[in-house]
Amino acid sequence: MTRGTKGLARAGALALVAALAGCANLQTETRVERGPSLRTFDREGPATPGGVEVTASAQWPKLALGLATYDVCKNEKVEEYVEERITETTAPAAGPALGTGVPLTLVGAGLLATQGLFSNKPDTRFIDATGRYGPTPRQVATGWGTVLLVVGVPALATALIELAQTGEKTEQRKVESVVSAMETHCHVKPAAGELTLQGGQAVTQPLMDGKVELTPQAALSLDTSRLALDGREVDLTPEAQAQVEQFRACARSVPAPGPEALAAPKSEVVAERLEDAISCEKVPGAPAAEARAAYEKELQARRERGEATGGPPVKSWDEAVAALKPELRFEPGSPDTEKLDAPDRLVGQAALMRGLLRAWVEPNIAAVDIGARRVWVFLERDRKQLGDLEGGMRVEGVVVVAGHQTLGEVELPLLRAVWLRPAM
Amino acid sequence: MGSVIARIVLPCLVAAALAGCTGPAAPDAAICQDVIHRLCLSPRCPSVDAALGVGDSCESTLLSRTGCGSDSFMFTSPPRDTMLQCRVLLLRQGNAPEQHPSCDDVQDFLNECGDVVAFLKGPTP
Numbered sequence: 001m002t003r004g005t006k007g008l009a010r011a012g013a014l015a016l017v018a019a020l021a022g023c024a025n026l027q028t029e030t031r032v033e034r035g036p037s038l039r040t041f042d043r044e045g046p047a048t049p050g051g052v053e054v055t056a057s058a059q060w061p062k063l064a065l066g067l068a069t070y071d072v073c074k075n076e077k078v079e080e081y082v083e084e085r086i087t088e089t090t091a092p093a094a095g096p097a098l099g100t101g102v103p104l105t106l107v108g109a110g111l112l113a114t115q116g117l118f119s120n121k122p123d124t125r126f127i128d129a130t131g132r133y134g135p136t137p138r139q140v141a142t143g144w145g146t147v148l149l150v151v152g153v154p155a156l157a158t159a160l161i162e163l164a165q166t167g168e169k170t171e172q173r174k175v176e177s178v179v180s181a182m183e184t185h186c187h188v189k190p191a192a193g194e195l196t197l198q199g200g201q202a203v204t205q206p207l208m209d210g211k212v213e214l215t216p217q218a219a220l221s222l223d224t225s226r227l228a229l230d231g232r233e234v235d236l237t238p239e240a241q242a243q244v245e246q247f248r249a250c251a252r253s254v255p256a257p258g259p260e261a262l263a264a265p266k267s268e269v270v271a272e273r274l275e276d277a278i279s280c281e282k283v284p285g286a287p288a289a290e291a292r293a294a295y296e297k298e299l300q301a302r303r304e305r306g307e308a309t310g311g312p313p314v315k316s317w318d319e320a321v322a323a324l325k326p327e328l329r330f331e332p333g334s335p336d337t338e339k340l341d342a343p344d345r346l347v348g349q350a351a352l353m354r355g356l357l358r359a360w361v362e363p364n365i366a367a368v369d370i371g372a373r374r375v376w377v378f379l380e381r382d383r384k385q386l387g388d389l390e391g392g393m394r395v396e397g398v399v400v401v402a403g404h405q406t407l408g409e410v411e412l413p414l415l416r417a418v419w420l421r422p423a424m
Numbered sequence: 425m426g427s428v429i430a431r432i433v434l435p436c437l438v439a440a441a442l443a444g445c446t447g448p449a450a451p452d453a454a455i456c457q458d459v460i461h462r463l464c465l466s467p468r469c470p471s472v473d474a475a476l477g478v479g480d481s482c483e484s485t486l487l488s489r490t491g492c493g494s495d496s497f498m499f500t501s502p503p504r505d506t507m508l509q510c511r512v513l514l515l516r517q518g519n520a521p522e523q524h525p526s527c528d529d530v531q532d533f534l535n536e537c538g539d540v541v542a543f544l545k546g547p548t549p
Contacts, residue, residue: 122447
């Protein structure tokens with residue numbers, strides 16, 4: 001091995017060590033933590049275009065529709081807090097590098113420092129193939145010392161550099177977080193333009209301070225699903241829709257026609273007008289009470305004549321009791337039950353009935369036992385509307401005495417049931 | 425990293441470092457004495473006795489013939505390099521001072537190094 005080759009080998013080895021030892025291995029881990037809350041405040045977001053709001057208010061005989069434009073404003077509840085970004089740097093290899101670098105550096109430096117203490121006499125017992133004696137102890141010590149320093153110093157330097165860079169760094173910044181957001185109508189102002197009332201014949205009316213007034217006739221022909229402001233469709237609020245319907249009910253039912261005119265329509269129509277009059281009672285200024293009384297009187301008269309009136313427009317037990325206000329009680333042990341001996345004297349009178357439903361003899365006629373007395377009960381409404389009413393069931397009903405009825409060869413008092421239900 | 429240094433890097437560095445560490449050149453007398461000592465190490469190869477005409481006093485005889493026993497001895501013929509090249513044949517089994525060369529190696533030495541054999545035989549009367 002020539003001296004030049006030896007020199008290159010040494011240089012290569014040194015470069016390799018330097019490269020390996022110079023690679024500081026640092027591990028970085030970053031985590032984000034929420035710090036203390038600084039404040040909470042309300043913030044108004046940018047307004048966005050909303051639309052047109054249509055309200056209604058009725059004062060008989062006028063129905064006023066109010067149109068207003070609005071924007072949608074977003075109100076946010078914002079919490080401001082500190083966000084901490086913590087970066088932790090560790091050097092897992094620093095320990096081993098330090099454990100390697102320190103002893104190697106110390107020993108290497110020690111050998112080089114004390115090389116003068118080693119003998120410089122060659123080992124004459126040994127002659128190599130080139131005819132040279134073996135290295136002197138001083139040469140060995142110098143060689144070892146150099147090698148150990150070459151390895152130890154970079155390792156030590158690497159360890160020290162890594163240790164210097166380890167630690168924890170914290171960065172703080174303010175963060176805003178929207179806790180809640182609520183959208184409301186804002187910047188409400190009366191609309192301007194022309195309102196087109198669809199339905200029947202389209203009519204266009206200019207708005208006066210955002211309002212337009214309708215007569216009862218105009219309200220009846222109003223198609224609330226096709227209102228348009230300057231050609232753009234607008235919708236009523238649910239409350240406005242309900243008020244329009246109540247006003248229309250008034251338009252249909254008040255004032256009630258005279259007795260002669262009232263006798264003409266079918267009972268179903270009269271019952272519907274009665275329902276409209278009841279709904280109309282919510283409209284301020286409307287003569288709904290008088291109309292309701294007229295319709296109720298007409299229906300009662302028809303019942304007394306034995307005509308099917310379809311009953312008052314009731315939708316529940318309580319409405320039936322409220323409408324008929326029964327004063328008689330047909331139930332076991334009640335003295336009123338004895339009056340069924342002469343049912344023709346009780347025609348048109350309302351009563352509360354309690355008994356045992358024996359069987360349906362006709363689709364709408366049942367035989368009911370009130371104690372030891374049996375009566376026919378005629379159900380004017382569809383039986384299915386009242387649920388399951390089967391034979392053998394205890395029932396109670398709001399009834400009107402309708403005289404007597406013969407079915408087959410059996411004649412019994414006839415009670416017309418406005419409402420029938422299983423007994424509680 | 426420490427295990428890499430201990431197992432691979434460090435030995436390589438030591439070998440690289442010590443590869444350039446050698447002592448001074450041995451004097452001609454020491455080289456000549458070393459060759460004679462290896463040839464005469466017992467048990468001597470028969471070819472040594474036959475080729476060099478020596479017996480049990482092999483080493484002392486050869487040192488006397490060649491003059492290598494003197495510290496001032498210097499190679500003339502054969503030259504130092506020739507002696508070193510032929511000596512390498514006797515080092516095939518190892519470099520230790522008491523390492524006995526194989527008789528095959530000795531035979532190679534006797535066959536290939538005529539100048540050295542003639543030197544060891546001494547001047548012709």
